[in-house]
Amino acid sequence: MADHYDVVIVGAGHGGAQAAIALRQAKFEGTIAMIGDEPELPYERPPLSKEYFSGEKTFDRITIRPAAFWDERRIAMLLSRRVATVDADAHSLTLEDGSTIGYGKLIWATGGSPRRMVCSGHDLKGVHTVRTRADADRMLSELDGTSRAVVIGGGYIGLEAAAVLTKFGKHVTVLEALDRVLARVAGEPLSRFYEAEHRAHGVEVRLGAKVDCIVEQDGKVAGVQLHDGEVLPCEMVIVGIGIIPAVEPLIAAGAKGGNGVTVDAQCRTSLPDVFAIGDCAAHDNDFAEGAHIRLESVQNANDQATVAAKTIVGEEVRYHAVPWFWSNQYDLRLQTVGLSIGFDQCVTRGDIAARSFSIVYLKGGKVIALDCVNATKDYVQGRALVIGGLAIAPEKLADASVPLKELAATA
Numbered sequence: 218m219a220d221h222y223d224v225v226i227v228g229a230g231h232g233g234a235q236a237a238i239a240l241r242q243a244k245f246e247g248t249i250a251m252i253g254d255e256p257e258l259p260y261e262r263p264p265l266s267k268e269y270f271s272g273e274k275t276f277d278r279i280t281i282r283p284a285a286f287w288d289e290r291r292i293a294m295l296l297s298r299r300v301a302t303v304d305a306d307a308h309s310l311t312l313e314d315g316s317t318i319g320y321g322k323l324i325w326a327t328g329g330s331p332r333r334m335v336c337s338g339h340d341l342k343g344v345h346t347v348r349t350r351a352d353a354d355r356m357l358s359e360l361d362g363t364s365r366a367v368v369i370g371g372g373y374i375g376l377e378a379a380a381v382l383t384k385f386g387k388h389v390t391v392l393e394a395l396d397r398v399l400a401r402v403a404g405e406p407l408s409r410f411y412e413a414e415h416r417a418h419g420v421e422v423r424l425g426a427k428v429d430c431i432v433e434q435d436g437k438v439a440g441v442q443l444h445d446g447e448v449l450p451c452e453m454v455i456v457g458i459g460i461i462p463a464v465e466p467l468i469a470a471g472a473k474g475g476n477g478v479t480v481d482a483q484c485r486t487s488l489p490d491v492f493a494i495g496d497c498a499a500h501d502n503d504f505a506e507g508a509h510i511r512l513e514s515v516q517n518a519n520d521q522a523t524v525a526a527k528t529i530v531g532e533e534v535r536y537h538a539v540p541w542f543w544s545n546q547y548d549l550r551l552q553t554v555g556l557s558i559g560f561d562q563c564v565t566r567g568d569i570a571a572r573s574f575s576i577v578y579l580k581g582g583k584v585i586a587l588d589c590v591n592a593t594k595d596y597v598q599g600r601a602l603v604i605g606g607l608a609i610a611p612e613k614l615a616d617a618s619v620p621l622k623e624l625a626a627t628a
């Protein structure tokens with residue numbers, strides 16, 4: 218007979234781990250299994266392009282909980298196993314090894330796989346994406362033979378990796394197809410600041426750069442060729458151009474969705490007893506005027522996991538969490554609260570040259586997000602402005618001598 222669990226969680230990452238934790242915290246007494254295709258127990262993914270890649274943290278320090286924690290809470294960990302299909306009517310799923318597992322409730326927490334280049338050479342040895350510990354370990358094992366690296370994509374992961382590589386003394390080129398780095402997630406002042414920081418640390422930042430192909434020599438990467446024919450010689454390529462949500466089995470089973478599986482405010486998919494959380498879940502976000510989006514952040518994965526777990530135990534909850542995010546590059550700690558999508562005004566608060574400032578984003582006169590660089594006080598106090606959607610005059614926001622909490626109190 219097939220194994221059966223009251224709750225099966227697919228994906229042993231941030232969302233999956235938190236779902237199991239939250240179920241037990243909510244006194245759920247049924248059986249729980251977590252199925253993950255990586256060999257490791259759940260670990261933190263952000264350090265893969267930061268402290269783990271740089272060697273500041275060993276793997277032990279980035280595991281979400283020690284092995285004993287999962288045993289004590291009776292969470293069956295089915296690792297190195299991948300779910301291939303879901304049968305929503307039968308409440309069962311099939312693994313790639315052919316075995317079948319039945320579920321009472323299913324929590325889909327599969328994240329996404331890195332988008333790959335489609336040009337020739339994209340799969341050469343020396344070309345990397347950064348999503349798993351195995352990815353980071355592969356890059357680390359090739360560092361000795363690398364003096365020049367090309368990072369394709371000027372988003373957070375690419376820029377973080379570039380910062381670490383410069384620390385290792387590598388010559389780094391960042392290729393960004395758009396006219397500024399971080400263009401999809403931040404306003405222009407922040408983009409220009411990070412561009413300047415990377416240049417100051419010796420990174421060659423190429424904007425409007427279009428990759429033609431990845432050049433091979435002796436079976437491994439030897440360079441990146443641009444559209445105009447120029448070849449940038451290198452021994453390592455890191456591709457950081459986003460992810461594709463891992464939802465095929467659910468969509469094939471009939472769940473609504475496309476770019477992510479569609480969930481409601483309780484993280485329920487359109488399939489009975491099937492929830493989805495984290496990077497793979499497309500939801501109507503209260504902090505984006507209800508826009509149907511996916512968020513790729515630890516905060517979102519954790520908060521949606523908690524909502525799904527509480528819903529399963531019968532609590533009445535809805536997902537309404539203010540988004541937050543961080544990025545570490547060099548000695549710069551960026552903390553973001555809210556979503557700046559669709560802003561119509563942005564105000565710089567503090568002194569960019571002093572490397573401690575915030576960018577406040579407004580829409581229709583109301584504060585919708587802040588990007589705070591080495592400015593934790595603004596980040597902490599700015600949350601209230603975002604949560605309240607407070608209307609504050611730009612000139613007041615620009616005056617860094619007045620704490621944001623005072624502005625919040627008088628708004």
Ligand SMILES: Cc1cc2nc3c(=O)[nH]c(=O)nc-3n(C[C@H](O)[C@H](O)[C@H](O)COP(=O)(O)OP(=O)(O)OC[C@H]3O[C@@H](n4cnc5c(N)ncnc54)[C@H](O)[C@@H]3O)c2cc1C
Pocket residue numbers: 227228229230231232233252253254255262263264265266298299300301326327328329347348349374463494495496497512513514515516518541542543544545
């Ligand atoms: C390098 C890097 C840096 C980041 N930095 C930050 C940061 O600074 N701040 C921040 O907030 N966020 C950051 N993120 C994003 C954050 O890590 C993700 O948003 C978060 O991990 C999402 O959690 P999740 O549970 O949805 O997916 P994941 O943590 O990716 O977990 C999904 C798991 O499911 C597995 N899986 C997929 N399909 C199947 C299947 N069919 N069967 C079994 N298992 C499957 C995957 O292999 C994976 O192990 C970063 C991500 C990366 C890769």
